[in-house]
Amino acid sequence: MGWNCFSCVIDQEKQEISQVYKSKDYPWEIYPLKELLHATNNFHNDNKIGEGGFGSVYWGRTTKGTEIAVKRLKTMSAKAEMEFAVEVEILGRVRHKNLLGLRGFYAGGDERLIVYDYMPNHSLITHLHGQLASDCLLDWRRRMSIIIGSAEGLAYLHHEANPHIIHRDIKASNVLLDKEFQAKVADFGFAKLIPEGVSHLTTRVKGTLGYLAPEYAMWGKVSESCDVYSFGVLLLEIISAKKPLEKLPGGVKRDIVQWVTPYVQKGAFDHIADPRLKGKFDQNQLKSTVMIALRCTDSNAENRPSMFEVVDWLKGGVGRRKKETSEVENIVDEEDEDNDTDYEEYRYKIEKSNMRRTRV
Structure with missing residues (x-):
């Protein structure tokens, strides 16, 4: 599948995901990039709390004082885009006290960000x-x-x-x-x-x-x-x-x-x-x-x-x-x-x- 075709599929998936999250049954937000940049001090290295194969995780605090964890995908690639789409879709389907809660996400330009509840006792x-x-x-x-x-x-x-x-x-x-x-x-x-x-x-x-x-x-x-x-x-x-x-x-x-x-x-x-x-x-x-x-x-x-x-x-x-x-x-x-x-x-x-x- 060519990249342009793949992008069309992903764009369609993201639109569908966004519509689902805007419904009253799913209290997750589509965050503005500006808010996440401010919360994480522009993804400053001092805020980094973890790193994985596809991206880094940063601690942040919203303007309302809520502590959050933000996963930032490293590079924009087909694999990274797919991981983002899969994780957002999966987390949109599950709600359980022993599964990490999704607070929201941002998808725009070359940035793919997933926002979770912050876990103070780490991994x-x-x-x-x-x-x-x-x-x-x-x-x-x-x-x-x-x-x-x-x-x-x-x-x-x-x-x-x-x-x-x-x-x-x-x-x-x-x-x-x-x-x-x-x-x-x-x-x-x-x-x-x-x-x-x-x-x-x-x-x-x-x-x-x-x-x-x-x-x-x-x-x-x-x-x-x-x-x-x-x-x-x-x-x-x-x-x-x-x-x-x-x-x-x-x-x-x-x-x-x-x-x-x-x-x-x-x-x-x-x-x-x-x-x-x-x-x-x-x-x-x-x-x-x-x-x-x-x-x-x-x-x-x-x-x-x-x-x-x-x-x-x-x-x-x-x-x-x-x-x-x-x-x-x-x-x-x-x-x-x-x-x-x-x-x-x-x-x-x-x-x-x-x-x-x-x-x-």
Whole structure:
């Protein structure tokens, strides 16, 4: 498709989006450029609070005194234009307490700006690996709240949004924290809408190494299950404060699932928890949450749970799903009784539990 033709399509989409946002059901604004320039001090470097592949994010304050975050796309290209259109469209479809709220946007000339609610506690990655990591502001209670909130946001995208939405870039830097440390899943530039009746799509691989499901990384096969895999990696990252991928001596890379597996085999769950917690965590929650993460990161996409199941397991679950959670915990208990269990036997127990789950 030629650029002129593409531009016509985008212009039409933007007009349609603008009309939707002007309706009384959607309280988002189309901001004047002058107002956003003033709010961010002309996008001054001192106002920059984040940077991604397609643009930078700036803190700002409106003339009414409201704090905002403004995402400014770097360059005007077909890819950048598409990310802008996709993110605005997706955010126009969703409203959930655990998804980052859209306040409005600006589209004119070579500028594409998206305005969000400002998150004073920044992104999860700053607390796990960044500037705020040493402060250890994330105690066990907050970590579990962030895990459950992120899971609920994803469950909404997969099961309640219409059409269903695959995020495709679940990672620590895309989970933001409000003033109460409530999780807000953000950055929908890579998201895909899944038409009803379609189980998966084949597409160009997007996302971040360490979080990608194997079937997606290798073949571009994307489904809700890919987000489940990424969430499982994120879950282990939140618990342990280990990065999804680490470089070992000799240049060999080890992912977080490979790192955690030997500890699970030995029943040494205490070694998985972030040392900065200094042992202040719920032992049973730690065990069950790690095992849920391993279910999410099963190499076979068909064996992974749905995000609805994950939410129920994390919150304690009821009925059938509570039974499934207890089956996971039973595996842990059996491992505790025999620390010499080898990896093959451990995998067999996981697979046997998965088979019981699918028969229910």
